[in-house]
Amino acid sequence: EAGVAQSPRYKIIEKRQSVAFWCNPISGHATLYWYQQILGQGPKLLIQFQNNGVVDDSQLPKDRFSAERLKGVDSTLKIQPAKLEDSAVYLCASSLDGHNEKLFFGSGTQLSVL
Amino acid sequence: GNSVTQMEGPVTLSEEAFLTINCTYTATGYPSLFWYVQYPGEGLQLLLKATKADDKGSNKGFEATYRKETTSFHLEKGSVQVSDSAVYFCAFSSGSARQLTFGSGTQLTVLP
Numbered sequence: 419e420a421g422v423a424q425s426p427r428y429k430i431i432e433k434r435q436s437v438a439f440w441c442n443p444i445s446g447h448a449t450l451y452w453y454q455q456i457l458g459q460g461p462k463l464l465i466q467f468q469n470n471g472v473v474d475d476s477q478l479p480k481d482r483f484s485a486e487r488l489k490g491v492d493s494t495l496k497i498q499p500a501k502l503e504d505s506a507v508y509l510c511a512s513s514l515d516g517h518n519e520k521l522f523f524g525s526g527t528q529l530s531v532l
Numbered sequence: 533g534n535s536v537t538q539m540e541g542p543v544t545l546s547e548e549a550f551l552t553i554n555c556t557y558t559a560t561g562y563p564s565l566f567w568y569v570q571y572p573g574e575g576l577q578l579l580l581k582a583t584k585a586d587d588k589g590s591n592k593g594f595e596a597t598y599r600k601e602t603t604s605f606h607l608e609k610g611s612v613q614v615s616d617s618a619v620y621f622c623a624f625s626s627g628s629a630r631q632l633t634f635g636s637g638t639q640l641t642v643l644p
Contacts (some may be wrong), residue, residue: 421573438628460536460621460634461576474631509575519583519625520636528566 420444423523430530439527443491443512446449448464449473451521453509454487455513467493490523497529505531534559538622538635545612546643553607553638555596555622565589565598566603566632570619575623579607579620612642 423442431437441448449468453461464483466473470490478485482501487493497504507526513519539554549588557563565581567589580589605622622635627643 458636460538460623460636461632462634463631466631500606511576520578521576521629523577525573525575 422510422512422522423525424508424524424527426527427525428528428530430499430532432532434499434500437500437529438494438496439508439510439529440497441493441510441524443493443510444522446523447512447514448490449510449513449515450487450493451513452493453511453527455507455509457506464495500529500531502531505529534624534626534633536622536624536635539620539638541637542641545639545640547614547642547644548611549642551607551609551612551616551640553620553622553640554604554632555606555635556602556604557622557624557633558603559569559624559626559633561626564630565580565627566623566625567594567605567607568621568623568634570637571603572618574606574630576621614642614644642643 436500451466452464455461464478465475465485467474467487470487485495509526511521511523535558537556564583566581568576569579570576580591582589582598588597596605596607619637621637
């Protein structure tokens, strides 16, 4: 079974630039999550989708972050414009349903904002 | 608010040593408790879970017991191996959408 795919693996940008991350969840998984993991901290949920609808985006900084999952399969997370404090690993995860009992994580995209 | 306090690392042990990684949580309601593990170069993966008080989760020789009276979920293994070297995250799910809240992670290195 293929796992959660993320790209790119690494990204380096300058502050005020834009960046986008892509995630393809495990086939058949209805729920998709984006997490931000700052160095030395645990993952923090940014947004949760159930199919193509948003379940929770309460911790997403909506002035600069946006995410979509138009067809209920793959998803993109965008930051525009980026700030230095956005440097982190962005993790995508998926689960079969929305009960959060078992999440499958991708390897993440490591973002450095200079 | 909801939070997870996890034993700080890094932790370095010799092979076959006993492992304990402490985890306590603050949550409302009846959370489910988890340990996730991240091996070098890989994504996080579920190691074990417990969904109600006094449940014991176990996998790959690791165990953790849901202690509601002490709000704890300490991870233990009787004899660690080099291949157990990884970062371990304690987490719980709560709320109507069962959002996961993670601890900050504990880096474990096992030396041969």
